Amino acid sequence: MKRLIVFAVFAMLAAPPFAAAYFELDLANGGKMFADTYRQQGTELLLFRGSGTVRVNRADVTAIREHEGRLGEATSGKSVAPPPAKESPAAAAKVPAAEAPTTEPQAASAPTTNATTPGDLRERETALTRDLILGYRDRLFAQNRGDDPKSIEKLEKKLDGLKQQRDGVRKELGGS
DSSP: HHHHHHHHHHHHHHSSOOOOEEEEEEETOOOOEEEEEEEEEEEEEEEETTTEEEEEEGEEEEEEEEESSSSHHTTTTTTOOOOOOOOHHHHHHOOGGGGGOOOOOOOOOOOOEEEOHHHHHHHHHHHHHHHHHHHHHHHHHHHHHHHHHHHHHHHHHHHHHHHHHHHHOOOHHHHO
């Protein structure tokens, strides 16, 4: 019996570790994102990390590459790399900045839900519920870590906003 145990221990030590992999996604804006794994859901990609899930429009992703190794070791724990710096319009046109035309950022229009289908609303409700669960988890972790009350209050405000959004979606689902 002792020989069997000793053999099993040596076999486990001699075996190569499980292969680990992560994914690098190139974005249309020049940025990069990293994920432990991903899944395509409709026109979106769901990127999974140990810290949570991110939704990305599939049209915004130009390439997906799989790499060997662990995500944290290879990317120093960063899940998003910023897009490369671009030249300002003034520099590109070689016009002094004082003479360069300024463009005001346009306010994003509020999404209208009149054109959404019940299936879209159910999918949105599911996503909001998932975000709420992850938010509750984050708040619990923050409380257990002993984070300052202001950061916990900020998480609670975020949870309140998610609850209101989900209630609005549920109200629309009840009316459709």
